[in-house]
Amino acid sequence: MAQTSSTALASAGRRVEGMRARLTTTPGRLSLAAVLLALGAIVFGALAGSAVSARHQAAHSVATDTEPLLVAAEGLYGSLSDADATAATTFLTGGLEAPVRRERYADDLRAASGRLATLARQAGSSVQTLAAIRTLATQLPVYSGLVETARADNRQGFPVGAAYLRQSSTLMREQLLPAANRLYDVEARRLSGDYRSGTSAAALLAVIAVTCAMLGLLAAAQVHLARLTHRIFNVPMALATLTIFALGIWMIVGLSVEQNALGRAQRSGSDPVQVLSAARILALRAQGDEGLALVARGGGEASLTDFDVATRRLGFSGEPTSLLGEAAAIARRSGSAAMIDRLSGSFAEYLAVHRRVVALETNGRFNDAVRLAVGSSAKELSLADALNSGLAQQISAAQRRFAGAAGDATSALGGLWLAIPLLSVLFAGLALYGMQQRLGEYR
Amino acid sequence: MSVRVRHPLPRQLLRGPHLCGTAVIACMIATTLAGCGSISDRALHTSLSALEAKAPAAPANSSTKATNASCGDPTASLRPRGPLPAPGHMPARTFMRTVQDRGRLIVGIDQNTLLLGYLNPFNGQIEGFDIDMLRHLAKAIFGDPGAIEFKAISSAQRIPVIQSQSVDIVADAMTINCERAKQVAFTTVYYRAGQRIMVPSNSPVRGTLDLAGRKVCATVGSTSIENIRRLAPHAIPYPVALRTDCLVALQEGKADAISTDDAILYGFQAQDPYTKIVGPRFSDEPYGMAIDKRHPEFVRFVNGVLAQMRSDGTWASIYEKWLGRITHAPAPAPPQPHYRD
Numbered sequence: 001m002a003q004t005s006s007t008a009l010a011s012a013g014r015r016v017e018g019m020r021a022r023l024t025t026t027p028g029r030l031s032l033a034a035v036l037l038a039l040g041a042i043v044f045g046a047l048a049g050s051a052v053s054a055r056h057q058a059a060h061s062v063a064t065d066t067e068p069l070l071v072a073a074e075g076l077y078g079s080l081s082d083a084d085a086t087a088a089t090t091f092l093t094g095g096l097e098a099p100v101r102r103e104r105y106a107d108d109l110r111a112a113s114g115r116l117a118t119l120a121r122q123a124g125s126s127v128q129t130l131a132a133i134r135t136l137a138t139q140l141p142v143y144s145g146l147v148e149t150a151r152a153d154n155r156q157g158f159p160v161g162a163a164y165l166r167q168s169s170t171l172m173r174e175q176l177l178p179a180a181n182r183l184y185d186v187e188a189r190r191l192s193g194d195y196r197s198g199t200s201a202a203a204l205l206a207v208i209a210v211t212c213a214m215l216g217l218l219a220a221a222q223v224h225l226a227r228l229t230h231r232i233f234n235v236p237m238a239l240a241t242l243t244i245f246a247l248g249i250w251m252i253v254g255l256s257v258e259q260n261a262l263g264r265a266q267r268s269g270s271d272p273v274q275v276l277s278a279a280r281i282l283a284l285r286a287q288g289d290e291g292l293a294l295v296a297r298g299g300g301e302a303s304l305t306d307f308d309v310a311t312r313r314l315g316f317s318g319e320p321t322s323l324l325g326e327a328a329a330i331a332r333r334s335g336s337a338a339m340i341d342r343l344s345g346s347f348a349e350y351l352a353v354h355r356r357v358v359a360l361e362t363n364g365r366f367n368d369a370v371r372l373a374v375g376s377s378a379k380e381l382s383l384a385d386a387l388n389s390g391l392a393q394q395i396s397a398a399q400r401r402f403a404g405a406a407g408d409a410t411s412a413l414g415g416l417w418l419a420i421p422l423l424s425v426l427f428a429g430l431a432l433y434g435m436q437q438r439l440g441e442y443r
Numbered sequence: 444m445s446v447r448v449r450h451p452l453p454r455q456l457l458r459g460p461h462l463c464g465t466a467v468i469a470c471m472i473a474t475t476l477a478g479c480g481s482i483s484d485r486a487l488h489t490s491l492s493a494l495e496a497k498a499p500a501a502p503a504n505s506s507t508k509a510t511n512a513s514c515g516d517p518t519a520s521l522r523p524r525g526p527l528p529a530p531g532h533m534p535a536r537t538f539m540r541t542v543q544d545r546g547r548l549i550v551g552i553d554q555n556t557l558l559l560g561y562l563n564p565f566n567g568q569i570e571g572f573d574i575d576m577l578r579h580l581a582k583a584i585f586g587d588p589g590a591i592e593f594k595a596i597s598s599a600q601r602i603p604v605i606q607s608q609s610v611d612i613v614a615d616a617m618t619i620n621c622e623r624a625k626q627v628a629f630t631t632v633y634y635r636a637g638q639r640i641m642v643p644s645n646s647p648v649r650g651t652l653d654l655a656g657r658k659v660c661a662t663v664g665s666t667s668i669e670n671i672r673r674l675a676p677h678a679i680p681y682p683v684a685l686r687t688d689c690l691v692a693l694q695e696g697k698a699d700a701i702s703t704d705d706a707i708l709y710g711f712q713a714q715d716p717y718t719k720i721v722g723p724r725f726s727d728e729p730y731g732m733a734i735d736k737r738h739p740e741f742v743r744f745v746n747g748v749l750a751q752m753r754s755d756g757t758w759a760s761i762y763e764k765w766l767g768r769i770t771h772a773p774a775p776a777p778p779q780p781h782y783r784d
Contacts, residue, residue, distance in 0.1 A: 262482070271486035278494050366593075
């Protein structure tokens with residue numbers, strides 16, 4: 001037993017001895033350097049490739065997956081809020097509703113169903129997401145049924161119609177909108193996660209580290225080669241160094257450009273989309289509250305309280321803590337906040353009319369209040385509609401900016417997924433060829 | 444490929460650190476550039492927190508527990524004194540004069556109870572039995588039944604709006620009982636309702652005894668829900684905030700029956716022919732108008748107007764105009780007034 005192991009040890013020792021002996025010769029050392037360079041090329045290609053492709057994937061996902069899904073979730077949330085507000089204000093106008101408003105309600109439901117289908121297909125399969133989608137898919141028909149019953153009763157002049165409308169709105173606010181909010185929340189956080197991995201410093205550091213390491217290894221190999229062979233310059237090796245250097249610069253510049261573009265996509269694209277969407281949803285909530293308060297004719301204190309909550313959160317462009325304030329701050333950073341200021345102005349006008357409506361309401365002048373709010377020459381409804389469409393315009397402008405910047409981010413890394421493996425192979429080939437030339441001189 | 448260099452380059456140029464140094468400088472420039480691409484979650488958090496579900500304070504359910512306060516006969520009201528003053532000539536230093544000088548009577552009403560008080564969407568007017576009673580009162584004060592301002596109130600607000608004097612009078616299917624009579628003054632009974640049961644027209648329910656195990660809808664804080672607990676203890680109460688919510692619950696099958704005053708049930712029946720009202724009246728709900736206790740002369744005046752309406756047939760014609768549409772019966776004799784002095 002002891003004998004065999006000592007024999008094995010001895011043979012291993014002999015092998016090591018042999019290798020050491022071979023390494024003392026110049027060709028042996030050159031071979032080792034060639035192997036190391038080839039291994040380095042593989043490691044370099046793998047590390048740099050995975051770092052860049054992680055970034056590329058994240059940027060691609062932001063552009064084509066998470067942000068569009070966030071927009072779908074926002075759109076769903078917005079259409080549901082708009083349906084709620086439109087149903088309440090349309091109900092107020094009595095049995096003969098304006099065709100435009102009826103159309104708008106129908107459009108909202110159509111858009112909501114379409115976006116729900118998109119989200120159901122693509123929004124992932126977390127328990128939270130699935131539960132929210134199930135709630136929306138099962139309760140949306142119930143909701144529209146309640147609204148239609150309210151409408152049918154209203155057309156016959158039955159006061160039970162108002163009870164159905166109240167119930168539809170309760171269903172909307174207690175089940176549908178919270179479910180839409182959960183989807184929106186999930187998508188917004190996913191987008192934020194993608195932004196983080198799309199701009200992670202780890203990728204950039206990894207690329208810098210492997211490039212430096214590779215250049216160091218090459219330099220060491222060339223110095224070594226120069227000492228061994230007394231020839232300072234080896235063209236393939238110099239070309240290999242140049243390749244790595246160029247690829248390193250390309251990757252660093254590409255990653256920086258991508259990071260910059262993603263930052264721009266967030267700052268001037270998805271950030272304003274999120275803030276303006278939240279503003280639009282709150283504005284619609286306030287509009288729905290106003291309608292419900294008028295439908296309740298005196299029993300609407302809860303709706304009026306909620307109106308105040310929603311409008312306070314919406315705020316004005318001058319208030320830094322409010323949504324419109326945040327939107328203005330974002331707009332100012334990437335250009336001008338003139339549009340937001342204008343929207344804030346029409347929101348102030350809307351609030352002024354709202355105060356007049358409430359004053360009429362508290363004095364029991366319901367017919368005048370309803371006329372001021374939704375009548376044919378209604379000021380309030382047109383102001384609310386202007387605010388809503390102004391916000392929608394700003395949202396789609398921000399969405400266009402997002403699409404442009406996110407496209408830049410993806411294309412910044414566009415060629416690299418191919419260039420990294422190709423150039424790594426080219427580098428390995430050049431390095432091995434350069435070594436081979438020197439090795440050949442010893443045969 | 445390889446070239447022998449005649450003039451050897453300075454070795455330092457080939458040194459690794461030097462090359463790497465160049466790379467590091469490039470990197471630093473890049474990271475500075477990348478600095479503007481930093482990502483922030485500020486907008487995310489602002490928008491998510493703004494959209495956070497609010498909790499609008501649930502309407503306070505001032506559940507008025509029926510205390511068995513005894514007060515003799517709560518329906519006994521103040522006797523009218525002398526003949527009614529002519530419209531537009533209310534005696535000085537009376538509340539009626541204050542109202543006349545103001546130019547309109549402010550009344551608290553419900554606008555969702557078909558036949559009693561409801562908003563007619565076709566003409567935008569508030570109409571019903573209670574409303575016509577009030578219009579006659581306005582006519583007695585001003586000579587003009589239109590000199591009236593309606594304030595729609597919920598059942599829970601009926602006593603508070605009187606006590607805060609934000610309305611002059613409340614007529615909203617309000618049952619006179621001892622507990623309420625302690626807080627506000629009531630006129631004489633202007634309608635005598637009773638609690639009954641409404642079910643879908645194919646329901647086997649025929650009376651309170653059949654309600655065991657069934658869901659019975661009534662308004663939170665109403666006398667109806669207390670009566671059901673007392674008379675049909677095995678029924679499952681289905682409380683709702685507003686009267687018409689009961690009809691929704693019945694139509695959607697969430698409740699098996701509605702139990703409340705027959706006058707309110709008639710209004711429900713007018714909105715849904717697939718219902719029937721079954722069983723006898725099992726409670727007595729005398730309706731009175733509520734007035735602030737600080738205006739006894741106004742109570743006497745309104746009682747005088749009511750007495751006149753009972754005797755000259757106005758009461759019967761108003762009854763037939765609204766409730767007779769559903770009961771298909773001639774107007775009963777108007778409820779006889781009880782006076783305490």
